[in-house]
Amino acid sequence: MSLDAKIPAGPLAEKWSKHKFNLKLVNPANKRKYDVIVVGTGLAGASAAASLAELGYNVKAFCFQDSPRRAHSIAAQGGINAAKNYQNDGDSVYRLFYDTIKGGDYRAREGNVYRLAEVSVNIIDQCVAQGVPFAREYGGLLDNRSFGGSQVSRTFYARGQTGQQLLLGAYSALNRQIHLGKVKMYTRTEMLDVVTIDGHAKGIITRNLINGNIETHSGHAVLLCTGGYGNVFYLSTNAAGSNVTAAWRAHKRGAFFANPCYTQIHPTCIPVTGDHQSKLTLMSESLRNDGRVWAPKTQEVAEKLRTKQLTAAQVKEEDRDYFLERKYPSFGNLVPRDVASRNAKEMVDDGRGVGGSGIAVFLDFADAIKRLGKEAVSAKYGNLFDMYYQITNEDPYTQPMRIYPAVHYTMGGLWVDYNLMTTVPGLYALGECNFSDHGANRLGASALMQGLADGYFVIPYTLGDYLASIGPKPVDKNNPAFAQTKQEVVERINKLLALKGTKTVNEYHRDLGHIMWEYCGMARTAEGLTKAKGLIQELRADFWKNAIVVGQNEEVNPALEKAGRVADFLELGELMVDDALMRNESCGGHFRLESQTPEGEALRDDENFAFVSAWEYKGDNQPEVLNKEKLEFEFVHLTQRSYK
Amino acid sequence: MSTGNMNFTLKVWRQKDANSSGKMVTYPAENISPDMSFLEMLDVVNESLIHKGEEPIHFDHDCREGICGMCSLYINGRPHGPKRAITTCQLHMRSFNDGETITIEPWRAAAFPVIKDLAVDRSAFDRIQQSGGFVSVNTGGVPDANIIPIPKVIADEAFNSATCIGCGACVAACKNASAMLFVSAKVSQLGMLPQGQPERWSRVQAMVAQMDEEGFGNCTNTGACEAECPKEISLLNISRMNNDYFSAKLFREEKVHDHGASGGE
Numbered sequence: 001m002s003l004d005a006k007i008p009a010g011p012l013a014e015k016w017s018k019h020k021f022n023l024k025l026v027n028p029a030n031k032r033k034y035d036v037i038v039v040g041t042g043l044a045g046a047s048a049a050a051s052l053a054e055l056g057y058n059v060k061a062f063c064f065q066d067s068p069r070r071a072h073s074i075a076a077q078g079g080i081n082a083a084k085n086y087q088n089d090g091d092s093v094y095r096l097f098y099d100t101i102k103g104g105d106y107r108a109r110e111g112n113v114y115r116l117a118e119v120s121v122n123i124i125d126q127c128v129a130q131g132v133p134f135a136r137e138y139g140g141l142l143d144n145r146s147f148g149g150s151q152v153s154r155t156f157y158a159r160g161q162t163g164q165q166l167l168l169g170a171y172s173a174l175n176r177q178i179h180l181g182k183v184k185m186y187t188r189t190e191m192l193d194v195v196t197i198d199g200h201a202k203g204i205i206t207r208n209l210i211n212g213n214i215e216t217h218s219g220h221a222v223l224l225c226t227g228g229y230g231n232v233f234y235l236s237t238n239a240a241g242s243n244v245t246a247a248w249r250a251h252k253r254g255a256f257f258a259n260p261c262y263t264q265i266h267p268t269c270i271p272v273t274g275d276h277q278s279k280l281t282l283m284s285e286s287l288r289n290d291g292r293v294w295a296p297k298t299q300e301v302a303e304k305l306r307t308k309q310l311t312a313a314q315v316k317e318e319d320r321d322y323f324l325e326r327k328y329p330s331f332g333n334l335v336p337r338d339v340a341s342r343n344a345k346e347m348v349d350d351g352r353g354v355g356g357s358g359i360a361v362f363l364d365f366a367d368a369i370k371r372l373g374k375e376a377v378s379a380k381y382g383n384l385f386d387m388y389y390q391i392t393n394e395d396p397y398t399q400p401m402r403i404y405p406a407v408h409y410t411m412g413g414l415w416v417d418y419n420l421m422t423t424v425p426g427l428y429a430l431g432e433c434n435f436s437d438h439g440a441n442r443l444g445a446s447a448l449m450q451g452l453a454d455g456y457f458v459i460p461y462t463l464g465d466y467l468a469s470i471g472p473k474p475v476d477k478n479n480p481a482f483a484q485t486k487q488e489v490v491e492r493i494n495k496l497l498a499l500k501g502t503k504t505v506n507e508y509h510r511d512l513g514h515i516m517w518e519y520c521g522m523a524r525t526a527e528g529l530t531k532a533k534g535l536i537q538e539l540r541a542d543f544w545k546n547a548i549v550v551g552q553n554e555e556v557n558p559a560l561e562k563a564g565r566v567a568d569f570l571e572l573g574e575l576m577v578d579d580a581l582m583r584n585e586s587c588g589g590h591f592r593l594e595s596q597t598p599e600g601e602a603l604r605d606d607e608n609f610a611f612v613s614a615w616e617y618k619g620d621n622q623p624e625v626l627n628k629e630k631l632e633f634e635f636v637h638l639t640q641r642s643y644k
Numbered sequence: 645m646s647t648g649n650m651n652f653t654l655k656v657w658r659q660k661d662a663n664s665s666g667k668m669v670t671y672p673a674e675n676i677s678p679d680m681s682f683l684e685m686l687d688v689v690n691e692s693l694i695h696k697g698e699e700p701i702h703f704d705h706d707c708r709e710g711i712c713g714m715c716s717l718y719i720n721g722r723p724h725g726p727k728r729a730i731t732t733c734q735l736h737m738r739s740f741n742d743g744e745t746i747t748i749e750p751w752r753a754a755a756f757p758v759i760k761d762l763a764v765d766r767s768a769f770d771r772i773q774q775s776g777g778f779v780s781v782n783t784g785g786v787p788d789a790n791i792i793p794i795p796k797v798i799a800d801e802a803f804n805s806a807t808c809i810g811c812g813a814c815v816a817a818c819k820n821a822s823a824m825l826f827v828s829a830k831v832s833q834l835g836m837l838p839q840g841q842p843e844r845w846s847r848v849q850a851m852v853a854q855m856d857e858e859g860f861g862n863c864t865n866t867g868a869c870e871a872e873c874p875k876e877i878s879l880l881n882i883s884r885m886n887n888d889y890f891s892a893k894l895f896r897e898e899k900v901h902d903h904g905a906s907g908g909e
Contacts, residue, residue: 051783066704066763067770069810070712086790122784129786131779131839133803140793158803164711165806172778179774187767210759239706273679276648278687279708387710390734456783504694506687550694555661556702556760559694 003256003614003629006417007111012635013093016115019418020461024468031056033472036463037204037219039191039246041068043163043170043448044431045225047455050173053182055460060217061174061183062206064190064241064561069171072227072239073451076163077284077384079147079155080448082120087144091152093117098636099150100446103336104411104439105588105604106638107259107612109631111418112436119457120449124156126456130169134158146334147286147444155445160284160383166448170455189215190561191246192492194222194253194427195485201253201427202475203482205489209561212553214490216482218475220467221426223459224250225451228410228432230263232569232576233521234513236407237269237282243565244572247414247433255422256614256627258415258435260572261580264442264589265522266408267340270391270401271360275510280406281391283363284384285444288333290368290377291401293340295347295354295361297321302352312354312362312400323347331643338441338589338602339643341405345522346600348404355402364400405522409447411438411589412579415614415629419462420454423614426466430454435612440588493553496563501546505563508543512536512566512573520573520580525593529581533574540570575615575624582626585609597640606638648677650737653745654689656701659758662765666758668747671701678738682725683708683715685737702761710734710874713809716816717762718749723813723872731811731874751812753821755859766812768858769826776850777830779839792838805833807875814869814877820861825869827855828885829877835888845892852889 008019026034034057038049041063049061063071083096096117101108124142128134134156135143147155158165177183188209195203195216203218229244230236251257268283296302301319304310323343325332333340344361347353354360369377374397378385385396392402414422414429416436421428431451438446519532543566551557586595586602587609595603612629652673659666673689680688683705690700706714710731717732719725725735740746748762756764806829814825831848834840840847863882870879 047783054782065706065712065714066766067713067810069770069773070706070714072707072712075707075709075711084789124789125786126781126783128789128792129779129781129839131802131834131837133799133806133833133837134789136794136796136799138796140795140799141790161711161807164809165803168806172773173781173783175770175774176778176780179776185770187770237709239712240708241706274677276677276680276684276688278681278684281709387734390710390730391736393736393738460783500697502695504691506691548694548697550697551699556763558702559700 001616001627003415003627004417005109005629006419007109008418012110012114015111016118023461023465026464026468028056030472032058034058034467035060035219035475037217037222038062038225039204039223040071040225040227040433041174042071042073042225042227042431043167043451044433044455045071045223046167046170046174047452048223048225048430048459049183050170050177051456051460052463053177059177059183060186060219062186062189062191064188064209066187068174068185068187069168071167072242073167073448074164075239076448077160077282078286079145079157079162079445080123080166081147081154081445082124082156082449083117083154084121084124086142087153089152091154095152096120096154100437100443101439101636102641103441103443105441105641106439106606106610106633107587107631108437108439110633110635115458116437116450116453119453122457123449123452127166127169130172132158132165132169145286146289150443157286160286160381163448166452170452191249192489192564193249193485194424195481196253196424197479197481199254200425200470205486210556212555212557214486216477216486218477218482220470220475221428221463223428223430224414224433225430225455226433228413229569229572230407230410232512232573233407233516234510235272235277235280235517237266237280240278243568245565245568247429248568248572250414250422250424250427252617254424254617255427255429256415256616257412257575258612258614259412259440259579260576260615261520261583261590262411262440262588263407264337264409264411265341265405267337267344267405268363268403269406270388271355271357271404281387282406282408283388283401283403285337287363287381287384288340290372290380291333291363291365292322292367293324293333293344293361293363294320294322295352299351302354302358305354306356306358312364313366321352328643335643336441336443341522342591344403344405360402360404362400363403365396366400369397409442411435411440411442415612419465420459421462421466426470428459428463430459440590492564493560496549496560496567497553499544499547499549499563501548503546503548505547505549505559505566508539508547509566509569511539512570515539516573516576520577523591523593524580526581526584529577532577536570536574536577543567543570578624579613579615582613583609604640648675648680650676650678650742652676652740652743655745655747656762657749658701658761661760662757676737678736680737681708681733682717682719682735682737683733702763704763705733708733711809713811716751716764716811716813718751718816720747723751723816724874729874729876731809751816753815753860755821755823756812756815766810768860769810769812769823771858772823772827772851772854773830775854776843776847777834779834780843794838798836802833802836805829805836805877805881808877809875811874813872813874815860817868817872818861819866819868820864822863822869823855823858823860824863824882824885825873825877825879827851828881831885831888832881835884844888845896848885848888849892
């Protein structure tokens with residue numbers, strides 16, 4: 001199948017305006033005749049649901065949590081980028097576009113990324129109008145800071161809780177539409193399948209998480225805003241409930257899955273302490289503005305630190321290796337996430353890791369405290385320091401933080417065209433759920449930007465074009481596709497509930513996570529990936545024989561919920577490995593050991609791999625088919641990234 | 645799987661569903677590491693229950709980093725356990741003594757009915773927010789973000805109110821099961837900011853009316869809510885809300901309009 005991304009022709013800066021003009025409109029009086037389903041209520045979902053309802057569409061919104069406000073967007077700490085140039089430091093829409101496309105290692109579409117940069121300025125205006133309390137200067141105007149990988153101050157922030165404040169803003173807009181009756185909200189409801197009729201998405205099947213009712217919902221279009229799939233690694237910074245099920249079910253109904261191997265490993269997380277651990281906690285990247293990353297120069301000193309014969313403060317200056325500052329003098333501690341993560345791994349692999357496990361490096365604030373004073377450091381990072389202390393029982397004011405990379409974000413996701421439509425007509429994917437804007441590596445403070453761009457400023461335009469083309473005729477709920485899909489969902493649940501083996505679903509999940517982290521994590525090889533594929537296939541087969549799923553369907557049953565999600569992760573994991581194996585180049589978050597420069601930096605292969613991989617599902621236990629969308633670069637010149 | 649050497653006795657509220665009666669059930673929690681979070685300790689107990697074919701203890705949780713507000717738990721008589729200013733997911737077992745008996749109950753309030761075991765229905769909070777916890781602006785057509793300067797002190801104070809995570813600990817802590825701290829946090833945030841002024845008086849009336857309708861109790865200024873709030877939301881918010889509420893009732897002519905209807909008043 002040939003993939004048409006539908007990027008409008010013409011100069012970069014005019015593509016979106018021209019496209020908006022060319023999109024068909026739905027007559028205001030007709031909008032109320034359309035039903036739109038929105039799954040997920042994070043930044044993308046809440047903003048889309050609210051904005052579409054404001055336009056007059058009837059929206060049904062769904063989330064598995066007890067309230068739309070709980071979506072995991074809430075946990076984003078650092079900030080949101082926008083090309084406002086309020087700081088007069090040379091920022092512009094073009095610069096934000098350029099930084100984002102370069103940061104993504106030239107594996108994203110120019111047209112999409114430019115649009116993202118273009119609407120970024122509207123997002124800040126919108127959020128401020130809603131009452132989002134961004135940080136301000138004493139003069140009353142908005143404050144900005146620079147953020148990982150950027151040399152201008154374009155990041156807007158709300159202490160270390162930017163995601164929370166932006167989500168609560170979108171949640172308030174959503175609440176207003178719920179109150180007005182334009183959005184019907186379904187909480188504690190999980191989407192388990194997409195219903196397609198004549199190839200078009202016309203509804204979803206859901207499970208009510210309180211009483212187990214399997215319900216069908218129809219709509220003229222379905223928007224998946226269900227986040228990323230980082231929990232395939234078991235340990236990640238994602239919420240416990242974050243999962244791939246909605247996206248994976250859509251994939252199995254015909255939506256191509258793009259770039260599944262592109263995983264962002266965030267450099268500054270609190271290291272793992274033991275097998276009991278259920279999640280990893282991120283320490284905002286903003287800490288790298290003032291914290292200095294280092295490891296001991298020698299294995300001997302590292303060993304003394306690990307065995308507590310030495311404290312970090314006792315390590316002499318000449319025995320410390322500020323490795324990011326040493327290797328990348330112009331960016332120093334602010335190199336992009338993929339570079340920072342890989343270098344931390346190198347230190348640990350070299351036997352220079354610290355902490356009890358030896359799997360960590362230091363992030364040190366001693367110099368910042370000396371320079372700015374404890375009070376100023378506390379004003380900037382107080383809540384993060386408290387969080388660190390809470391988890392580790394160590395005081396970061398007096399000893400350096402121990403950090404290590406952890407899975408944080410997935411750049412891959414459902415393939416979408418410029419209109420955010422997947423390969424299934426009428427089925428859209430927004431936010432982290434799609435693949436479109438971050439290429440192979442996402443820059444800091446751009447996830448919030450993309451989620452809100454898609455929901456507030458892209459889908460309200462592009463959805464109308466499709467709806468106008470299909471017309472407002474009501475969806476026929478008696479079409480057998482609804483009953484058929486529902487039956488398939490019920491059968492799958494029954495199959496899961498029949499599993500009465502000896503190993504818990506959580507144990508399978510942890511095993512899968514170990515395989516993914518070991519072979520499809522920060523560094524990958526053909527040999528390791530091939531091995532991982534076999535291991536995942538074995539684990540999946542064992543799961544369907546030997547897992548234990550307690551309880552029944554007609555009740556609150558988190559064991560059943562988790563079993564369904566892990567079963568999907570066990571399939572996704574294999575596709576990620578296939579994708580990583582196919583992509584024999586290093587780009588962004590995807591580092592293939594076979595493809596590196598003599599200095600050990602990532603070596604991209606533009607000649608052979610400047611494309612989006614879009615995988616097509618062909619049936620259970622059939623190999624997926626690779627479709628390629630060639631990436632054309634008309635406006636930027638591809639260079640090997642250098643942060644030296 | 646667990647690696648620690650602490651042992652506890654748990655007394656846990658088990659209740660099949662909203663229509664069944666519940667009871668306390670005792671479980672051992674063995675080989676617990678002091679580095680485990682409270683929820684990870686419960687994960688360990690649940691894994692052993694599942695291995696025995698028993699139903700795991702149900703509790704709400706999601707982000708596990710203290711920001712989503714989904715986790716709850718009334719631990720040894722206190723919402724979110726013995727430590728101040730954190731949620732249950734941020735509570736670690738090093739905060740307990742080896743051998744201790746730990747009592748775990750759900751939030752207790754008429755407006756928060758139990759769904760199962762330790763999970764309660766907090767949708768009343770959503771309905772209060774829906775009644776007026778917003779600024780009525782549509783997407784697009786808003787002015788430049790820097791057009792209204794907001795004094796830093798005001799912005800910071802509004803921020804303090806805005807940090808509420810909607811967990812419900814304030815209600816659980818209150819002998820009257822009052823939701824005043826929760827409601828006043830949103831009323832204050834928007835009431836302090838210029839963006840919230842146009843609907844300031846109608847908002848407070850609508851939200852208080854909805855709060856009463858949901859069956860939350862009244863405030864008698866005990867201050868338990870503030871003491872137990874994981875985000876340290878201040879009682880000052882309640883004063884501000886009362887002030888606005890009475891101002892609205894006594895001195896403002898505006899009626900509670902259909903809040904959020906397009907076209908304004």
